[in-house]
Amino acid sequence: MFVGHYSVAFAARSERNRIPLWVLFIAVQFLDYVWATLVLLGIEKLRVIKGFTAGSMLDSYFHPYSHSLIAAILWSSIAAIGYKPLCSWLGYAYGKSAALIVGFAVFSHWILDLIAHPRDLAIYDNTWKVGFGLWNYRDPEFALEIGLLGVGIMLYLTRNVLSAARKTAVIAFGIVLVVIQIGDTYVPRTPLSDKATAMGVWVFYTLFVVVAFLIEKIVSRRQTNTP
Numbered sequence: 001m002f003v004g005h006y007s008v009a010f011a012a013r014s015e016r017n018r019i020p021l022w023v024l025f026i027a028v029q030f031l032d033y034v035w036a037t038l039v040l041l042g043i044e045k046l047r048v049i050k051g052f053t054a055g056s057m058l059d060s061y062f063h064p065y066s067h068s069l070i071a072a073i074l075w076s077s078i079a080a081i082g083y084k085p086l087c088s089w090l091g092y093a094y095g096k097s098a099a100l101i102v103g104f105a106v107f108s109h110w111i112l113d114l115i116a117h118p119r120d121l122a123i124y125d126n127t128w129k130v131g132f133g134l135w136n137y138r139d140p141e142f143a144l145e146i147g148l149l150g151v152g153i154m155l156y157l158t159r160n161v162l163s164a165a166r167k168t169a170v171i172a173f174g175i176v177l178v179v180i181q182i183g184d185t186y187v188p189r190t191p192l193s194d195k196a197t198a199m200g201v202w203v204f205y206t207l208f209v210v211v212a213f214l215i216e217k218i219v220s221r222r223q224t225n226t227p
């Protein structure tokens with residue numbers, strides 16, 4: 001699962017909880033941030049194999065600290081607890097239900113990975129592996145990613161008060177994400193090394209976080225500045 005994760009970020013943001021979209025963008029990919037970091041450190045193991053599944057080249061044969069069910073629950077709890085200090089540090093409005101939503105957003109990553117991944121998600125440690133393996137079916141997996149993203153963006157557009165500029169920016173961002181998913185699913189490429197793949201995750205995911213930040217900050221600032 002790739003851009004489908006962002007559907008949860010878009011869907012979770014509302015005028016009531018006021019969770020910044022960029023925070024949710026980190027939350028829904030939090031487990032992959034942990035994973036990419038641990039792969040770079042050589043602690044978690046990854047093989048990149050052409051044609052490993054129809055829709056992905058990633059053979060994550062050892063990732064218990066980022067992607068086991070127990071680890072996912074722990075990281076989600078840490079995120080929910082960490083949301084309060086983050087808000088007071090950055091001066092964001094804080095609410096208990098918002099903290100819960102952030103925790104669920106982190107956990108949603110595991111649920112969506114469970115659908116897409118082959119049996120590589122451990123329940124705990126590196127044992128009892130599960131995964132429904134939708135990645136073995138390229139078109140349905142792609143359709144699910146795009147379908148989820150579409151629903152998420154639609155919810156974002158209806159649950160938030162948005163200027164026309166911000167609406168356009170969100171839709172444009174959605175289209176960019178679809179294009180990136182098309183490239184990821186359908187454009188053949190030579191497999192990168194495990195470390196390069198993890199680096200790519202850091203770079204691309206962070207780029208998306210920056211865009212999510214800019215969509216809510218710059219566009220709304222421009223809006224307030226207009227007389």
Ligand SMILES: [Zn+2]
Binds near residue numbers: 031032067109113
């Ligand atoms: Zn993942």
